[in-house]
Amino acid sequence: MEQPIKKKVKAPLSIEHKIKRRNFxxxxxxxxxxxxxxxxxxxxxxxxxxxxxxxxxxxxxxRKALNKxxxxxxxxxxxxxxxxxxxxxxxxxxxxxxxxxGLEDDEDFDEKNWKLEVKTGTMQxxxxxxxxxKALPKTEIVFDxxxxxxxxxxxxxxxxxxxxxxxxxxxxxLSEKNYMGLETPNGKYYVGLERxxxxxxxxxxxxxxxxxxxxxEHGAPLRLIIPVKxxxxxxxxxxxxxxxxxxxxxxxxxxxxxxxxxx
Amino acid sequence: MKxxxxxxxxxxxxxxxxxxxxxxxxxxxxxxxxxxNDAYGISIxxxxxxxxxxxWFYNYFHIPQRLAEGMAYHFxxxxxxxxxxxxxxxxxxxxxxxxxxxPQKNSFKEAWFVLLHDLHxxxxxPPQKKYNAAQRIAYTAIILxxxxxxxxxxxxxxPVQFYWLCWLCGGYHFARIIHFALTIxxxxxxxxxxxxxxxxGWNNFRSVVSGFEVxxxxxxxNEEKTEKNGTADKKES
Numbered sequence: 001m002e003q004p005i006k007k008k009v010k011a012p013l014s015i016e017h018k019i020k021r022r023n024f025x026x027x028x029x030x031x032x033x034x035x036x037x038x039x040x041x042x043x044x045x046x047x048x049x050x051x052x053x054x055x056x057x058x059x060x061x062x063r064k065a066l067n068k069x070x071x072x073x074x075x076x077x078x079x080x081x082x083x084x085x086x087x088x089x090x091x092x093x094x095x096x097x098x099x100x101x102g103l104e105d106d107e108d109f110d111e112k113n114w115k116l117e118v119k120t121g122t123m124q125x126x127x128x129x130x131x132x133x134k135a136l137p138k139t140e141i142v143f144d145x146x147x148x149x150x151x152x153x154x155x156x157x158x159x160x161x162x163x164x165x166x167x168x169x170x171x172x173x174l175s176e177k178n179y180m181g182l183e184t185p186n187g188k189y190y191v192g193l194e195r196x197x198x199x200x201x202x203x204x205x206x207x208x209x210x211x212x213x214x215x216x217e218h219g220a221p222l223r224l225i226i227p228v229k230x231x232x233x234x235x236x237x238x239x240x241x242x243x244x245x246x247x248x249x250x251x252x253x254x255x256x257x258x259x260x261x262x263x
Numbered sequence: 264m265k266x267x268x269x270x271x272x273x274x275x276x277x278x279x280x281x282x283x284x285x286x287x288x289x290x291x292x293x294x295x296x297x298x299x300n301d302a303y304g305i306s307i308x309x310x311x312x313x314x315x316x317x318x319w320f321y322n323y324f325h326i327p328q329r330l331a332e333g334m335a336y337h338f339x340x341x342x343x344x345x346x347x348x349x350x351x352x353x354x355x356x357x358x359x360x361x362x363x364x365x366p367q368k369n370s371f372k373e374a375w376f377v378l379l380h381d382l383h384x385x386x387x388x389p390p391q392k393k394y395n396a397a398q399r400i401a402y403t404a405i406i407l408x409x410x411x412x413x414x415x416x417x418x419x420x421x422p423v424q425f426y427w428l429c430w431l432c433g434g435y436h437f438a439r440i441i442h443f444a445l446t447i448x449x450x451x452x453x454x455x456x457x458x459x460x461x462x463x464g465w466n467n468f469r470s471v472v473s474g475f476e477v478x479x480x481x482x483x484x485n486e487e488k489t490e491k492n493g494t495a496d497k498k499e500s
Contacts, residue, residue, distance in 0.1 A: 015265045019477055022267075026473030030280070037284055062335035069338055077424040084426065144435055146422070149300035149330065152435055228423050256331035258338075263423040 054192070054247045057256030070260040079196040083227040083263075086142045091156035095209060097217045098147060101251065102189030103237055109185060111221050118171065119242040126169060130207065130221045136160040136168055139204050141227065146263060148230040148252075157225045158208035163199050174243040175199065181248030182224060185239030192248035193226065193233060197262060202227045205238070230261045266478045270393065270470040275360065278351035279471060285343045288336060290446055295333025297443060341416065348409050363393040365403050370396040381462075405452055408445050415442040 013021065047059045055063060103109075116133070118126040140158040166175045180198045183190040197203060206225045207214060214220040219236025226234055232252045242248065253259040271279075298321070355361045373396030379385035381397075394402060418429040418438040432438035460468055470476045 015267065018267060019265070019475075022473050022475065023469065030472050034280075041284070041288075057331065058335050062339060065339040066335055069342075073421060073424060077421065079424070081423050081426055083423055084430075144422075146435065147300070148334075150296065150439060151300050152439075252331075256335065258334065263421055 052254070054249055055253040055259055057254060066258045070258060070262075074196075074260070074262070079200070079228070079262075083141075083143050083202050086144070086154050088142055088156060090154050091142050091210060092153050093210070095155055095218060096147075096151070096153050098149070098231060100217060102184030102186060102235075103217065103219065105188055106184065106186040106237075109237075111216075114185070114221055114239075116222060116238060117240045118169065119240065120171070120174065126171075128169065133160055133165065133205065133222065134207060136164060138208075139164070140208075141202055141204060141225065143202070143227045145227075145234075146230055148232050148257065148261065156210050157204065157206040158211065159204040159206035159222070159225065161201065162203045162205055162224075163201065165205055166199075171243075177243040178245045179243070179248055181240075181242045181244060182235045182238050183240040183242075184235065184237050187239075189235060189251050190249055191224075191233050191235050192250040192253075192259065193229070194260070197226055197228050197233075200226070200228050228263055230263065232257065233261050264480055266480055268476045268478050269474060270476050271474050272354075272358065272360070273474065274350065274354045276471055276474055278347050278354070281343070281347045285340055285347060286449060288340045289344055290449065292333040292336035292340065293446060295329040296337060299330040299333075338420075344409075345413055348406075348413065352406070364399060364406075366396070366399045370399050373397075374400050381459075401452070401455075405449075408448055408452075412442060412445050415439070415445070 044059070044061060047061050050056060050058055050060045050063045058066065115127040115129050118128065120126055137160065138158055139161045140156070142154060142156045144152050145155045146152045163175075166172060175195070175198065178195055180193045180195070181190065182193070203224070203226045206219075206223050207221060209215070209218055214223060219238075222238050224233070224235045224238060247259060250259055252261070355364065376385060377395050377397035414428060415432050415438045417425050418432040419435060419442060422429040422435045422438075429435055429438060432441060466476050
């Protein structure tokens with residue numbers, strides 16, 4: 001007879017007891033999960049940097065996330081959308097200059113001697129003068145230029161469509177490779193671009209800005225205008241063009257930026 | 264006699280708390296992105312021009328070099344922010360919890376009385392269920408703000424791929440301003456929210472961690488009175 005009575009006394013928890021119990025469990029879980037969130041955050045903050053290679057400067061897990069996110073957006077959403085264009089009147093009269101990397105540190109540069117070098121093999125390359133490029137059909141674009149720093153400006157550029165240029169100089173085979181690499185003549189600034197963006201119909205090799213030849217600080221005599229990418233990929237003063245199946249080196253992705261930097 | 268009253272479901276509590284660190288990281292990393300070219304300020308009647316951040320702020324956070332870092336964190340934690348918000352919204356819709364959340368016809372008028380009450384100008388407070396009128400408005404607004412942050416965020420993240428979103432947000436430039444303004448909004452919301460929570464007291468705070476409130480009722484069986492008591496001493500945030 002004693003046992004059932006004992007059980008009955010134990011079984012129903014008093015309200016106070018219930019409150020205590022539930023508080024204990026939920027606050028315990030709250031602090032445990034809060035603690036593990038702090039540990040996780042610490043882990044991320046202290047995570048080692050990626051092994052320097054084509055990309056560098058970012059924490060390894062963050063680089064991994066950048067790459068995965070990039071792939072998701074590239075594979076899931078079309079890369080063929082056209083960038084919005086504007087009427088000529090809306091283009092900025094004074095075009096913003098942001099960075100002079102590859103330009104200011106090249107005092108020996110002489111525009112008269114400039115030729116675009118296109119690497120067609122390990123040893124061979126093509127050398128193309130500006131007059132040959134200007135002889136090709138001209139394409140103009142007025143679009144909202146976007147800097148990775150967040151500012152944007154409507155700008156007016158003119159030049160030859162990159163895809164037209166490639167087929168004119170019989171570089172179609174090479175342009176089927178996954179990537180194109182571009183460098184300034186002194187090699188101080190360089191970018192890597194994947195095929196989709198290179199062949200995008202609005203990507204041009206520009207030699208005109210607001211209908212006049214490009215100024216020096218904007219990358220004379222020839223620069224890249226690739227509206228589907230942030231400004232950091234719009235290389236000024238192209239000296240060397242090459243093609244490869246793996247990612248070419250890229251100045252800003254060595255500083256921790258996303259390699260793709262696409263819009 | 265004390266009584267346990269269930270208030271917040273498990274999912275609502277946890278999505279609420281996950282938001283806190285995630286949003287903190289988003290604001291922190293977002294500032295690194297903003298500071299790369301901090302263009303915005305407030306000018307009042309064209310006279311005073313206020314920049315948002317004082318000099319020591321910049322020195323403390325080593326601003327100029329941290330754009331890449333800010334972007335990397337921002338583009339990782341956006342996933343947590345998005346998934347967490349999505350979970351909350353889906354749950355709210357399917358559980359029917361939205362009924363207690365969205366403002367009603369007279370919420371906007373009642374919210375005024377709640378404000379007067381909070382400022383100790385008015386004694387009584389309009390009857391309420393889980394949330395009072397002011398809370399309904401504030402919490403619905405914050406959800407819409409979260410939604411707005413995702414939309415404007417996508418618009419400035421991929422303005423070419425999401426050209427239609429970008430267009431919907433009034434273009435890249437405007438979308439970025441909205442995105443920034445919403446962030447300022449979160450900071451204000453947070454400040455008021457924390458003050459309100461402190462004022463509302465322990466019972467209310469506990470309900471957001473453990474899900475229940477404790478009600479003191481003098482007459483055990485009288486349910487109606489319990490209800491009234493429950494609402495009268497409830498002033499939560």
